[in-house]
Structures are given as C-alpha cells and as structure tokens.
Amino acid sequence: MTRRGRAEREREAGVATMRDVAERANVSIATVSFVVNQTKRVSPETRARILVAMEELGFQRNAMARALASRKSRILALLFPALEHRLGSFVTSAAKAAEERGYKLVLWPVRNDGADEVTELISGGLADGVLLMEVQLDDPRVDRLVDAGAPFALIGRNRDPSKLSYVDMDFEKTVELGIDYLFDLGHRNIALVLEEFEGTPLAGYAPPVRTEERYREHMAELGLETVVLTCAQNPVAGRQLAADLLVAAPDTTAIIIMNAEASFGLVNGLAHAGLKIPADISVLAMATTSDVSAFSDPMLTTMDAPSAEMGRRAIDALLAQIEGGSAELQQELLVCELHIADSTGPVSERQRTVRS
Amino acid sequence: MTRRGRAEREREAGVATMRDVAERANVSIATVSFVVNQTKRVSPETRARILVAMEELGFQRNAMARALASRKSRILALLFPALEHRLGSFVTSAAKAAEERGYKLVLWPVRNDGADEVTELISGGLADGVLLMEVQLDDPRVDRLVDAGAPFALIGRNRDPSKLSYVDMDFEKTVELGIDYLFDLGHRNIALVLEEFEGTPLAGYAPPVRTEERYREHMAELGLETVVLTCAQNPVAGRQLAADLLVAAPDTTAIIIMNAEASFGLVNGLAHAGLKIPADISVLAMATTSDVSAFSDPMLTTMDAPSAEMGRRAIDALLAQIEGGSAELQQELLVCELHIADSTGPVSERQRTVRS
C-alpha cells in the first residue's frame, strides 16, 4: 500500500481536519464535532483545549464531508434563468465556458469586506476555484486567497497584480481611445466624469483611478486642460452633475462619462440647461453597453465593455491554474469598443467662437 | 444497533446509489463508477447492463460524495459582492435571510428549459432546497421539483399553485390600484403596455397574463374601453411603441406600463411626438423600482415591486418546508406600492374637450 498517508497530505495542502484537532487536543473526533457544531454539552476544559487546537491549526470544517454525513448541505439554490437580461453577458459567457469544460459556475454572494467567507469557501472544499469581482486597489480578499493557496483569477486588478491571474478592461487605452475620437471631432475641452466611491465600501476601486490617471496624462500630451468630476451612481446625481459641470467648466464641449446610471441623468440635465446634444455638447459613455444607450435621448455613443470576452477568458485563466498548477499565470487587458450613436458629433463653429 | 439500513432509507427517499446500481447490474461499485465517469474501459456488455440499471433506478450520482472522494467539487465560485446595485434588493434580502438562519443562498444559473439540471441539483445533494424564479404558467421545472420530492418555493406562480409554496406580486391588485389612481385623476382612456414574450423562452410568463386579465375586468367594471399593447424589453422598442400607441389609440390620456426597459423609450418617444408628460399624457410604471425612475425625464411615477419583502418571505417559505416538512405550505401575494413622481397628473381640460 503506497497510498499517501493523511499526515503527508496535510503537510502539502495545509488543511487541518477534525482528526488533527482531535489528536492535538487529546480527544476523539466526536467530541471535536460536538464543539464545532455546538451539538452537545462538552466540559469547559475539554472545550477550551479543542478551541485552542482549532485556532492553532486554522481548522475549517469540510463542508462537503459535513453535507455527506449529515445529509444536509445547508445550501439553498436560487435557480437563475436567463441571466443575460439581468447580469449582462459577462456572467452568461463565463457560465457557458465553465460548463463546456465540465465545471459549474455559481454566483456566491459575499459582502464586500467578507474575507472570512472566502477562506471558508475554499478550505471548506466547496469550490475548486474562485473568480473575484470588483477588485479594489488594496483588496484584503486577494491576500486571503493567496494565503489559502486557492486557485483564483481576478476580474479587475489590484495595485500590484504582477503575480496574479487577471482579466480586466484596459481603462488606460480605452480612455485614450475616447479622447482621440473626440479630439478628431475637433473637441479641445473634454471633461471626465467618474463614479464617486469615497465613503463607500468600494473606496479605492481601481477603474476610476486608472482612468483618471491616463486621462490626465493623455490630455497633457495633447496640450489640453483637464476637468474631472465625480458623482454617485444614479440618474439624479447625474442631473445635478450637469449643472455643476456648466458652472465649473462652462467651456466644456465634450464629456467622457464612466458612470452608466448617472449618464442618463446627465443627458437630461444638460437638456434642462438648454444645451443640445451633440450640437452644443457631446457625451461619450465609457465602459458600458450599447444595450442601454437608448435609455437616453439622444441615444448615447458608447465604448462597450467586452463582457462576453472577459467572461470566457476569466474562466480560462482560472482553469489554467486549477488544472495546470499555480504557475500558470494569465493576464489580459481588453479595450472597450466604440459604438457611435447620436450623442457625439463634431464641435460646432459656434462653440469654437463663443467658447474660446 | 438500530441504525436504519441503506435499503430502508432508499425506500423512503427514493435516491438510488451506485451500490444499488452495482447490485442490480451484478458488478462492483468500482465498475459502475468507471462507466458513470467514463474513467476506464469497461466491456460493452457490462457497460450496457450498468446503463440499463442506472436508467431503471433513475440514478444520479451524489455530487457531495464525489467531491469528497475526489477532492474536486467541479464548482467555480464567482464571488459576488454588493449584490444590491446589480440584482436588486430581492436577492440581497433573500441572501441575508438565509444567512440568519444558517443557510447559504447561492445563485445557480440554469437555462430556462433546464429541467434536468434541476433534478441533478437536488438528487445530487448539492442543495437542500430551491427557489424558482420566472415561473411560467406551465413550467416543466415545477413538475420536476415535485417529482424529485424537492423542497422548493416559487417566486411567482404557475397556473395552479394551490398545493405549492410561493411568494408573488399581486399583479391583480396592483393593476387595479394603478387604474384607480389614474381614474381618480380624471383619466378615462387608460392603456396598458406589457412585455412581449411570444416566441421567447418566456412565452407563457404569468405576470403579463394576470395583469392583462384583471386590467380588462376592472376597466369593464368602471365602464371604460381597454387598449393593450406589448413590446420588447428595450428602450428602442419603447420608443416605437409610443408612435404605435398614438395611432392605435389617439384618445389615450394615461398609460400603465409593466416593462421597465421600454418605459424609458416610451417617455422619449412621446416627447418626440410632441406630447408633454404629464400635461398631455400620464405614464405610470408598474412593478418596477423607483430607483430607476429618474432614468427618464420627467421622473416616472412607479408602483414599486416589494422586492426585499419578497426575498425574505421566499426564504421563510422554503425553510418552512425544509425544516417543517412538505406539509408546510406558505402562499403570499404582495401588492406594489405607489410612488408618485412627475410623470402622472390630472387629466387636463384640453384633453377632456379635444379628445372626447
């Protein structure tokens, strides 16, 4: 019998079992089970010894084994059909890619600060790997995943993703593309509008940071002045923003906005202020989807997030790690595609004379 | 030892295991495993016998046991933070309610016609219970869940849900509420706009059916003419609809629309046709959320779906079954709440005279 022993495996994987805890605390695994699940009285001393052992070993009970033995998974499934029209093509295409390769992709709700849940999920054996969304520049969940030795890929990037697998939008190239498009239309006063995250759990969310940086750089390269505003992710805020912008930077002839919800309000707000779009001012919505461009009137010119492609590649990146080992890094940046509609146009002669 | 034997349990739960298949096919469970997973060559005769046995017993391999033994769950988790701003409060509140009661709610993507997946999910032991969304009037998934003996609750209702647990919007009372509100404002020509589902996988989706029925009844009670139109779930279709409506029913002074995406287009389309909202025509968006009412200009008066409440109650209904047994039926209908904004107003003297 050359089958590897438990201890050997433990050393490799670093997963402590109830048996390990039991040995260390000098009790039976039954007793450990009782304290873990609080399912029977255990004397305070024994209990304390067990808790210490659990702590020292970083014990996490295996959810699969528990489910098998108890015939209860404690998982409720919300059957989620027709994902497309709710979550966009990212999830749909990722789910499809996973299925094609023999895996099931499941959406796992976690709080934004829920680092513990991450550990639990992996150490508990419930998932073979993890896709992480809405990555912040300094994201504690990433550290947890690294510590847990979990296979994972980011949708987005943290501050230094050089050793990690990720798929992200190329915000830098995208904003550059947007600026160049507007520049070629004759615009010289191009403002940038971002989502406001200060004071929310998403403070330090990377996309606006990267976008703003590159915007400032590229505008400088073109010898242009910069105007950056932020606003909350809702149309009311967008409407207010229109007023603010016209006070702060009345010369503006074009706006790049990366804030889908606010963009609809922005368009309405500009109209209320008496501006015609695009005759008086152009609006370009970045990193959104042209599906919603008709929410506003005129229809928004957009730079569409490559969602479906990102979904597919994210699964690829994750499975490369799971099946190929942790050395298999995959790092991809995808540029948004420009979809010209009715909210952008050449700068008019009137704007040129009146405003400059 | 009075522990119940395997056979006894099997009779109760009706779940066939590999061992059952092996016995029936006169082979070892190892061999069954090989054919189930196609992991080793098995002679055609043996293989055929096993396949027959599997079929006869309705064998589904237990996903938990497989995961435990193979140390692979074949599940990938998409960590999903901040659900609120994507899926609405329904999922958030359901997830929270589940957590409070010691369960984890997971979003399980299935195709709309994916009845097999449903069986797999339950028989495979992966979930203790199921919440079913987007229920159709005749929904094969419901039959599957009944057959599988799975604890489940519907978000919505099928044609005859009298023996099932469900939580649904009370479309009947809601549309009545909307009609009465507009009637009291003096409107007599109230059109109804629904989502178009013919030819889509959601054909036979119950909400528009129920809404239309009660609309016709209640309008008749008030002695009013009815106008019902449908359109696809996107703003472009909504814009087109405005034109169609003004041709089909030029007398219309108020519209109740249950089609959130199209409602934004409808408002824009009416404006393009030269109508002022609400001076010339009122628009009431039903079964949506006031969070998006500012997407349009003027802000939409809405009847808000009680999403958070539904999420909570759906979990209650499901857990009542899981923990209390299948006799525990829970059936709840919740009315949408009216949020008056700027898109509805009294019928004007001009409308009254010009139009009637």
Added chain:
DNA sequence: CTGAAAGCGCTTACAG
C-alpha cells in the same frame, strides 16, 4: 461528559 465505530456515497491505487 466522552469515545469507538458505523456510516454518508463516492473514487481510485492495487491486484488479479
């Protein structure tokens, strides 16, 4: 209060 042991339903080296 605690433990020995059977069992959950599979997978998988090993032996034949």
Added chain:
DNA sequence: CTGAAAGCGCTTACAG
C-alpha cells in the same frame, strides 16, 4: 476487464 478495499472528512446513535 473487473473487484475488494481503503479512504475522503465528517455526523451521530449507542454505550459507557
């Protein structure tokens, strides 16, 4: 090509 058996990591009646 097939099987006996150990093992995955837990839970849980039963006995003491």
